[in-house]
Amino acid sequence: MCGITGYIGKRDATPILIEGLKKLEYRGYDSAGIALLDNGKMNVCKKKGRVDVLAEEISKKPFKANLGISHTRWATHGGVTDANAHPHVSSDGKFALVHNGIVENFESIKTFLTKKGYTFKSQTDSEALVNLIAYHYDFRTDESLENRFLEAVRKALIHVEGTYGIAVISKEKPDEIVAARKGSPLLIGIGKNERLVSSDVLGFAGRANNVIYLDDGQIASITIDNCDIISIGNKPIEYKVKEIDWELENADLAGAKHYMQKEIYEQPKAIENAIRGRISDDASTAILHGLNMTAQEMRQVDRIIFCACGTAWHACLVAEQLIEKYARIPVEVEYASEFRYRNTPIEKNTLVFVLSQSGETIDTLEALRESQRKGFKTLAITNAIASTISRESDGGLYQYAGKEVGVASTKAFTSQVVICLLIALHIGRMRDLSYTAGKEIVEAIKKLPNLVEETLQQAKHIEEIAKKYAFNEDFLFLGRLDEFPIALEGALKLKEISYIHAEAYPAGEMKHGPIALICPECPSVIFANAEDVLSKVVSNAQEIKARKGKIIAITSFPEAFEGLADDIIQLPKMHDCVRTIVATVPAQLLAYYIALERGCDVDKPRNLAKAVTVE
Ligand code: M6R
Numbered sequence: 001m002c003g004i005t006g007y008i009g010k011r012d013a014t015p016i017l018i019e020g021l022k023k024l025e026y027r028g029y030d031s032a033g034i035a036l037l038d039n040g041k042m043n044v045c046k047k048k049g050r051v052d053v054l055a056e057e058i059s060k061k062p063f064k065a066n067l068g069i070s071h072t073r074w075a076t077h078g079g080v081t082d083a084n085a086h087p088h089v090s091s092d093g094k095f096a097l098v099h100n101g102i103v104e105n106f107e108s109i110k111t112f113l114t115k116k117g118y119t120f121k122s123q124t125d126s127e128a129l130v131n132l133i134a135y136h137y138d139f140r141t142d143e144s145l146e147n148r149f150l151e152a153v154r155k156a157l158i159h160v161e162g163t164y165g166i167a168v169i170s171k172e173k174p175d176e177i178v179a180a181r182k183g184s185p186l187l188i189g190i191g192k193n194e195r196l197v198s199s200d201v202l203g204f205a206g207r208a209n210n211v212i213y214l215d216d217g218q219i220a221s222i223t224i225d226n227c228d229i230i231s232i233g234n235k236p237i238e239y240k241v242k243e244i245d246w247e248l249e250n251a252d253l254a255g256a257k258h259y260m261q262k263e264i265y266e267q268p269k270a271i272e273n274a275i276r277g278r279i280s281d282d283a284s285t286a287i288l289h290g291l292n293m294t295a296q297e298m299r300q301v302d303r304i305i306f307c308a309c310g311t312a313w314h315a316c317l318v319a320e321q322l323i324e325k326y327a328r329i330p331v332e333v334e335y336a337s338e339f340r341y342r343n344t345p346i347e348k349n350t351l352v353f354v355l356s357q358s359g360e361t362i363d364t365l366e367a368l369r370e371s372q373r374k375g376f377k378t379l380a381i382t383n384a385i386a387s388t389i390s391r392e393s394d395g396g397l398y399q400y401a402g403k404e405v406g407v408a409s410t411k412a413f414t415s416q417v418v419i420c421l422l423i424a425l426h427i428g429r430m431r432d433l434s435y436t437a438g439k440e441i442v443e444a445i446k447k448l449p450n451l452v453e454e455t456l457q458q459a460k461h462i463e464e465i466a467k468k469y470a471f472n473e474d475f476l477f478l479g480r481l482d483e484f485p486i487a488l489e490g491a492l493k494l495k496e497i498s499y500i501h502a503e504a505y506p507a508g509e510m511k512h513g514p515i516a517l518i519c520p521e522c523p524s525v526i527f528a529n530a531e532d533v534l535s536k537v538v539s540n541a542q543e544i545k546a547r548k549g550k551i552i553a554i555t556s557f558p559e560a561f562e563g564l565a566d567d568i569i570q571l572p573k574m575h576d577c578v579r580t581i582v583a584t585v586p587a588q589l590l591a592y593y594i595a596l597e598r599g600c601d602v603d604k605p606r607n608l609a610k611a612v613t614v615e
Pocket of ligand 1: 309311358359360361408410608611
C-alpha cells in the first residue's frame with residue numbers, strides 16, 4: 001500500500017528519496033511523487049505510474065535540495081491521476097504533505113476550508129489535511145515561531161477522524177520535517193548527520209542503522225540532528241531508539257528472477273528459522289516463551305480464537321485443525337475485518353491469536369485492539385520485527401522468515417503454519433498428547449526443511465504442467481480436512497498473480513454445487529495427502545473425470561491417481577501434521593509459472609498492496 005520516504009541531511013535529497021521509493025515499490029502503488037525544499041522554494045513533481053516514470057521526469061528538472069518528502073500512492077479517494085498523486089501542497093503553497101491512511105471526515109474539513117477561501121486541486125482526502133495544517137498555522141499566531149509548524153500539524157490532527165501516517169514540510173521552517181501516525185506506520189531513521197522518515201524500514205534503503213517507531217497519537221519534529229516527539233495532547237514523549245537488523249530486512253533478489261520465486265525457494269530456511277530453539281527433544285514438546293503464559297494459565301484456556309486476513313487467515317484455518325486435533329481445544333477462526341465489528345461473544349477462558357506477516361494490517365491490528373479492549377489476552381504471530389501488532393500484543397511469536405517482498409505471500413504462510421503446529425504441540429503436550437505422539441510430531445517438524453527442499457525439486461515438472469493450463473480462465477481447488485485451507489491458499493495465489501478465476505472447496509462439497517462448473521476448460525487441482533480420507537478424495541476425482549474435467553493431483557499417493565489424474569505432482573511420504581506445509585509449495589509454484597506464462601508481473605500484481613493499512 002502507499003509508501004512514505006522523507007530526508008533531511010547534508011546530501012542531495014532527490015536520489016535518496018527515489019531510492020527509498022524504489023525499495024517500497026513492493027508494497028503496491030499506482031503513482032509517485034516528490035516535494036523538495038530548495039532555498040525557500042517548494043518544488044513538487046508527481047506522476048501516475050511507476051517510480052521510474054517519476055525519476056525520469058525529475059531528472060529533467062534542476063532540483064537541488066537537502067530536505068524533501070516522497071510517496072507512492074495506492075488510490076483510495078480519487079482516481080489514478082497526476083493531480084491525485086502525493087505530495088499535496090496547501091493552497092497557500094506553504095506546506096507539502098504525504099499521507100498514508102484515510103481521512104474519513106475529509107468532506108466536512110473541505111467544506112469548512114472552502115468557506116475560508118482554501119482551494120483544492122485533487123479529489124483526495126489528503127489535500128484536505130494539508131490545507132487544514134495551513135489553516136491552523138495562520139490561525140494561531142500566538143505560538144512561538146520555534147514550534148508553530150509542529151503546533152499547526154498537531155492542532156490539525158486533533159480534528160482528523162480516520163488513520164494517518166504523514167510527513168509534512170514547510171517553506172516557513174525549511175530545516176524540519178514533521179511526522180505523525182495514527183493507525184498507519186511511520187518510522188524515523190537515524191543516520192550520521194541525517195534523518196530519514198519512512199513507512200517501512202526498507203524505505204531507509206540501508207542508510208540508517210537505528211530507528212524510532214512512532215506510536216499512534218505521536219507527532220515528531222525531525223531536524224538534521226535531533227528528534228523531539230510529543231503526544232497529540234501536547235505532552236513530551238520519551239522514546240526508544242532501536243537497532244535495525246539489516247540481515248532480517250535484506251530484500252535483494254539474490255539472483256532470483258522475482259521476489260516470489262526467491263521467497264518460495266527460501267522456505268526451507270524460513271522453516272528452520274521458525275523452529276530454531278523452539279523444540280525440546282527431551283520433553284517432546286515446543287518451547288514457546290514468547291507466549292508469556294505459564295503451563296497453569298495455558299491449561300485454563302477453554303477456547304481459542306484466531307483472527308487474520310488473506311493468506312494469514314488461511315494459516316489460521318490450518319491452525320484450527322492442528323490445535324483441535326493435537327491439543328483438543330475448540331478453535332474458531334475469524335476474518336479480522338469482521339471480528340472487529342461482529343461483537344463475537346467471547347467466554348471467560350478464551351485466548352485470542354492474531355496472525356499477520358506484516359504486523360501492520362489495519363483490520364488485524366483493530367481486531368487485536370478490540371480483543372484487548374474486552375480484556376482478553378491477545379497474542380500475535382508476526383514476521384515483521386517491532387511491527388505495530390507485535391508491539392501492541394500481550395505476547396507472541398516471531399516467524400523469523402526474513403523479509404517477504406513478493407505481494408503474494410509464500411514463505412510467510414508456510415512459516416505461520418509451522419508456528420501454529422508448534423503451538424498445537426506445546427498446548428497438546430500440556431493436555432492429552434502423549435510423549436510418544438509428541439515425539440512423532442517433533443521428528444516430523446525436524447524433517448520439514450528437507451521435505452520442502454525435496455518438493456522444490458519438482459519445479460521443472462510443475463512448470464511444464466503450468467504451460468498446459470496457463471490459458472484456462474477458471475480453476476477449482478479441492479482438498480479435505482486441513483487440505484481445504486491450502487486449497488483456498490492455492491486458489492488465492494493463482495487469482496492474485498495470474499488473474500485467473502479460482503475457487504476452493506472441501507472436496508466433498510463439490511457435488512453440492514460447484515460440480516456445475518466442471519468441464520474440459522475448468523481444471524481441478526486436488527490435494528490428496530490425507531490417507532484417512534484418500535478414498536473419498538479419489539471418489540471426488542472420479543466425479544470430475546466422469547464430467548470430462550481435467551485433474552492435477554498433488555499427492556503422496558500417486559498410485560491412487562494413476563489413470564485418473566491428467567497430471568500428478570508427487571510429494572514425499574510424511575507425517576500428517578506437516579502435509580499442509582509441504583503440499584502448499586507445488587501450489588505456489590503452479591501459480592507462479594502460470595502467471596509467468598501469461599506474462600503477468602508476479603511481484604507487482606494489479607490492484608494489490610503488500611501491507612493493507614487502510615480498511
Ligand atoms: O501482512 P498480513 O499477513 O496481515 O497480510 C494479510 C493479507 O493482506 C495478505 O495475506 C494477502 O492476502 C496476501 N496478498 C496474500 O498473498
